[in-house]
Amino acid sequence: MSVAGFIRDILPLLWSGTISGCLYGVGALGLVMVFKSSRVVNFSHGNLACLGAFVVFGFSSGSLLSLSWASAVALALGIACAIAVMSYAVIAPIVFKSDLASTIATLGVGLILQGAVQLVFGADIVNLDLPVPRFNFSLGAIRVSSYDLAVLVVTLAIVGSLFVIIERTKLGVAFRAVSTNPFACEVCGLNLRSVHLFSWLAGAVLGLVAALLIVPTTFLSSTTVPSFMLQAFTAAVVGGFSSLPGAAVGGILVGVAMNLFSFYVAPEFMNTFLLGVILLTLNFFPNGLLERAIGGRV
Amino acid sequence: MAVSDLAHASKVSASARGGHVDIARLSVLALVAVLALLPLLAGGFLLYSLSLSIANAVAVLSVSMLVRYGGEVSIGHSFFVALGAYAVAIVEHRLGLSIAVSLPLAILLGAGGGFIFAFPSRRLSGIYLAVATMALALALPEILIGFEKFTGGFEGLYIAQDLVPGVSKALQRYYVTLVVLIVVCLALAHFRKSAQGLALLMAQAQPRAAEAMGITRSWARISIFTVSAALASLAGALTGFASSTVSPNSFTFFSGVFLLVGSVVSLNRLSLPAALVGGAFITLVPTYLAKAGDWVPILYGVALVAVTLAANAGDLRRFVPGRRAR
Numbered sequence: 001m002s003v004a005g006f007i008r009d010i011l012p013l014l015w016s017g018t019i020s021g022c023l024y025g026v027g028a029l030g031l032v033m034v035f036k037s038s039r040v041v042n043f044s045h046g047n048l049a050c051l052g053a054f055v056v057f058g059f060s061s062g063s064l065l066s067l068s069w070a071s072a073v074a075l076a077l078g079i080a081c082a083i084a085v086m087s088y089a090v091i092a093p094i095v096f097k098s099d100l101a102s103t104i105a106t107l108g109v110g111l112i113l114q115g116a117v118q119l120v121f122g123a124d125i126v127n128l129d130l131p132v133p134r135f136n137f138s139l140g141a142i143r144v145s146s147y148d149l150a151v152l153v154v155t156l157a158i159v160g161s162l163f164v165i166i167e168r169t170k171l172g173v174a175f176r177a178v179s180t181n182p183f184a185c186e187v188c189g190l191n192l193r194s195v196h197l198f199s200w201l202a203g204a205v206l207g208l209v210a211a212l213l214i215v216p217t218t219f220l221s222s223t224t225v226p227s228f229m230l231q232a233f234t235a236a237v238v239g240g241f242s243s244l245p246g247a248a249v250g251g252i253l254v255g256v257a258m259n260l261f262s263f264y265v266a267p268e269f270m271n272t273f274l275l276g277v278i279l280l281t282l283n284f285f286p287n288g289l290l291e292r293a294i295g296g297r298v
Numbered sequence: 299m300a301v302s303d304l305a306h307a308s309k310v311s312a313s314a315r316g317g318h319v320d321i322a323r324l325s326v327l328a329l330v331a332v333l334a335l336l337p338l339l340a341g342g343f344l345l346y347s348l349s350l351s352i353a354n355a356v357a358v359l360s361v362s363m364l365v366r367y368g369g370e371v372s373i374g375h376s377f378f379v380a381l382g383a384y385a386v387a388i389v390e391h392r393l394g395l396s397i398a399v400s401l402p403l404a405i406l407l408g409a410g411g412g413f414i415f416a417f418p419s420r421r422l423s424g425i426y427l428a429v430a431t432m433a434l435a436l437a438l439p440e441i442l443i444g445f446e447k448f449t450g451g452f453e454g455l456y457i458a459q460d461l462v463p464g465v466s467k468a469l470q471r472y473y474v475t476l477v478v479l480i481v482v483c484l485a486l487a488h489f490r491k492s493a494q495g496l497a498l499l500m501a502q503a504q505p506r507a508a509e510a511m512g513i514t515r516s517w518a519r520i521s522i523f524t525v526s527a528a529l530a531s532l533a534g535a536l537t538g539f540a541s542s543t544v545s546p547n548s549f550t551f552f553s554g555v556f557l558l559v560g561s562v563v564s565l566n567r568l569s570l571p572a573a574l575v576g577g578a579f580i581t582l583v584p585t586y587l588a589k590a591g592d593w594v595p596i597l598y599g600v601a602l603v604a605v606t607l608a609a610n611a612g613d614l615r616r617f618v619p620g621r622r623a624r
Binding site for chain 2: 035041043090093094097098099100101103104105107108109110111112113114115116118119223226227230233234236237241266268269270271272274275278279280282283286
């Protein structure tokens with residue numbers, strides 16, 4: 001491999017890794033929010049996002065209805081939020097008693113959602129594009145597409161508004177308090193359930209947004225989105241699993257690392273690579289790669 | 299050592315309960331007798347699915363053991379099951395040796411794999427292990443397909459060699475798996491009363507007390523996962539032997555989740571009847587509801603949620619006025 005070739009390849013790889021990494025980060029933020037507030041690892045995250053993406057497809061492509069893309073997304077958001085509330089209602093009786101049992105219950109919810117997607121939409125592979133005008137331009141060695149810009153804009157908007165909510169609103173203060181010390185919050189009369197519900201709703205929205213943005217790069221089927229969530233889980237682990245900035249940065253790190261691995265080593269061993277990343281991170285940086293740099297808390 | 303005193307005490311209290319133990323023992327013996335006579339009634343495909351159920355029962359036990367002793371969930375035990383199954387297939391293809399050689403090898407491989415896998419998260423809470431097992435389950439199919447030279451790729455490999463010469467294939471599959479399941483159940487029952495078993499339980503229930511006796515939590519976690527993975531690999535060897543074939547089709551992401559479903563449905567118990575219920579649930583439901591394919595995940599999901607809620611709702615009594623759980 002020549003040096004010139006390396007330089008020609010590396011910039012586009014870093015760029016596209018960052019773009020997909022943003023989406024892994026958004027997916028991871030949903031997992032971390034749920035985990036921080038309710039101490040549950042939400043294994044139904046990917047299945048819910050998958051269902052939401054299929055709802056958008058079904059309502060905008062004409063297979064169920066032929067609405068405009070925006071109204072289909074609004075409907076999908078509504079449905080995803082309703083399901084998130086129901087999922088939380090299912091585990092609500094045991095959420096304070098056993099993290100383990102609640103986590104197992106989310107797997108059950110995930111299986112139900114998975115079955116529902118297969119029942120309604122079958123095992124088909126479909127395309128679901130973003131309704132953005134197509135254009136490209138070059139920035140040095142990097143080719144920037146309208147899709148890349150859309151991802152960046154949406155990610156910044158959603159992470160920014162999440163940040164504002166958590167830093168500036170009463171709900172955000174309550175969320176931070178509950179994730180620091182739930183017992184003290186209860187003593188102070190804070191309603192833990194409403195904070196849990198907020199984080200589950202936020203998780204559902206973040207998951208759906210990430211799924212809608214990642215699907216145009218591959219395709220939509222009943223298995224792609226749930227397995228895409230492995231990237232989100234890895235990003236969360238790299239970020240320490242209880243740090244929101246960690247999850248966002250972890251997403252970008254995972255995106256870049258995956259791109260480099262698939263280009264230079266072996267594209268067919270992506271999940272094995274992620275497994276390796278998870279195990280190495282747990283061994284050497286149990287609190288996340290960024291523990292020293294930004295601390296474990298928001 | 300104090301733990302061995304505890305072991306002795308628990309043995310004494312178990313035998314003091316005399317009557318109950320006898321009834322329980324008799325019913326288990328009756329169950330074993332029924333299972334031993336079953337091939338007289340069932341044949342063909344039913345016997346084949348029963349053999350698979352028994353092999354899966356061992357896999358379910360490996361997951362239940364992890365929950366019971368370690369308080370941890372794994373959705374990636376399909377990896378270790380596949381390790382055992384492919385060990386049997388590859389040993390036969392490359393070396394021409396039967397399961398008599400590959401079964402012990404599968405156990406060793408499973409133990410080694412489990413140790414390597416559990417080591418990184420030894421100091422962390424169980425949720426990190428659960429996330430890592432998810433990656434394990436998703437990595438498995440691409441490993442099986444990627445190392446085509448050894449694993450036979452999409453098509454997989456056949457397992458043809460018998461263990462006991464002169465006995466029909468169907469009977470062999472059934473009785474070998476059954477004998478191994480019974481031995482595993484006996485071993486688990488013995489382990490529960492042994493000093494090692496109690497030490498591991500104590501490390502989970504009272505980490506500080508255990509530490510004072512020289513049993514660190516991380517050591518306990520690693521050793522439980524190692525034993526559990528070895529058991530899963532043994533189950534995989536049996537699955538391969540009982541189905542005469544291994545292929546990536548039987549090791550998708552969901553096979554790991556289904557093992558957990560089997561464990562939850564059997565209430566994570568380590569007894570013979572519980573293991574059979576769990577193994578049969580995850581084997582017979584997809585086989586006999588093949589037409590209702592997409593309903594199977596929904597059924598499993600509902601079972602998982604319902605049993606988890608019911609099993610943990612015992613604590614709800616706390617909310618009933620006049621009764622206190624503690």
